[in-house]
Amino acid sequence: MSNLLESIIRPEILALSAYHVPPAKGMIKLDAMENPYTLPLILREEISQLAEDAHINRYPDPGAASLKVALKDTLSIPSEMAIMLGNGSDEIIQIIALATAKPGAVLMGVDPGFAMFRIIATFCGMSYVGVPLATDFSLDLDAMLAAISQHQPAVIFLAYPNNPSGNLFDAEAICRIIEATPGIVIVDEAYHAFADATFMDILTQYPNLLLMRTLSKLGLAGLRLGLLVGRPEWLAQLEKLRLPYNVGIMTQLLVERVLQHYDILLEQAASIKAERTILRARLATMGSIEVFPSDANFVLFRLNEAGRIFQELQQHGILIKNLDGTHPLLKDCLRVTVGTSDENTQFCKTLRRILERPLLLA
Numbered sequence: 001m002s003n004l005l006e007s008i009i010r011p012e013i014l015a016l017s018a019y020h021v022p023p024a025k026g027m028i029k030l031d032a033m034e035n036p037y038t039l040p041l042i043l044r045e046e047i048s049q050l051a052e053d054a055h056i057n058r059y060p061d062p063g064a065a066s067l068k069v070a071l072k073d074t075l076s077i078p079s080e081m082a083i084m085l086g087n088g089s090d091e092i093i094q095i096i097a098l099a100t101a102k103p104g105a106v107l108m109g110v111d112p113g114f115a116m117f118r119i120i121a122t123f124c125g126m127s128y129v130g131v132p133l134a135t136d137f138s139l140d141l142d143a144m145l146a147a148i149s150q151h152q153p154a155v156i157f158l159a160y161p162n163n164p165s166g167n168l169f170d171a172e173a174i175c176r177i178i179e180a181t182p183g184i185v186i187v188d189e190a191y192h193a194f195a196d197a198t199f200m201d202i203l204t205q206y207p208n209l210l211l212m213r214t215l216s217k218l219g220l221a222g223l224r225l226g227l228l229v230g231r232p233e234w235l236a237q238l239e240k241l242r243l244p245y246n247v248g249i250m251t252q253l254l255v256e257r258v259l260q261h262y263d264i265l266l267e268q269a270a271s272i273k274a275e276r277t278i279l280r281a282r283l284a285t286m287g288s289i290e291v292f293p294s295d296a297n298f299v300l301f302r303l304n305e306a307g308r309i310f311q312e313l314q315q316h317g318i319l320i321k322n323l324d325g326t327h328p329l330l331k332d333c334l335r336v337t338v339g340t341s342d343e344n345t346q347f348c349k350t351l352r353r354i355l356e357r358p359l360l361l362a
Helices: 002-008 041-053 065-074 088-100 115-123 141-151 171-180 200-205 216-223 232-241 249-259 262-284 306-315 341-361
Strands: 082-086 106-111 127-132 155-159 184-188 209-214 226-230 298-302 333-337
Touching: 041 249, 065 082, 065 249, 082 088, 082 232, 088 115, 088 155, 088 184, 088 209, 088 226, 088 232, 106 115, 106 141, 115 127, 127 141, 141 171, 155 171, 171 184, 200 209, 200 226, 216 249, 216 262, 226 232, 249 262, 262 298, 262 341, 306 333, 306 341
Parallel strands: 106 127, 106 155, 155 184, 184 209
Antiparallel strands: 082 226, 209 226, 298 333
């Protein structure tokens, strides 16, 4: 069987590791940057009625025209810009990679950065170049400009704020990168609601700039909706690769209804930001932990024996993200999503007990 696999499957796919999503049943789930709050009951009742009346025997609107109008209005998207919708941002990343994967084409990002940029580049047959960040996770502009000059990337992806570090890169440095690249630059604003920063207001100034958003971090992760905003000339070409009916009828109906109550999602985002401040302060009181700044809905921190601590937290029913070993800059690093007040309190209490246990046994 192995010989058959090797004769059929591309070698770079055989060498690739699938994106791992650990089981979380029965756990306090703080590993995936999800909004911990449910929608209010009155809105859930409206959604239930929509689901009851939905014509699921019919295909959805392939262009999601009504939803796009709602998104443009709610997200203050410039009128001259177009929107392409995807089954989450991952599909949009894949479409961009497939469209630009000419022989020898390079997709560029930063390291450490969002893992799917590298994974998708690989299975689309593109070369991936990850430019290392500085030791404080800031953007190394000189290194980026040198890499652009050397590799002439077709595409650059920059998350703003960055995942997994959580920090915002310098906006002027990103503008320098946009101006220097011969290809397109996609700024991924998955966490924009927690950062109070965006490139939406200068999108029209750069012909090679596109903006990616998702509603997953705002509380609609289960509906899997991502969007790409850019000039119609770019999106007309990318739309050719979007599979028909990629955004289902339930997602279209439910997202459009929730957008009518967008203030609820923003209020929840404000609560998450407030909890983030409290969580970072609690972690900082544990003397053996280095806590990094965050403009996202998660916190990156470093401590000794990160792998052991991660396993012990799991044994206590708390699931966070172990990043130790994924990149040299992430040595001994763990990442925790900002949960509810009760979830954050339980996480911090459990972590403190784990850290203090060796002292008690000494």
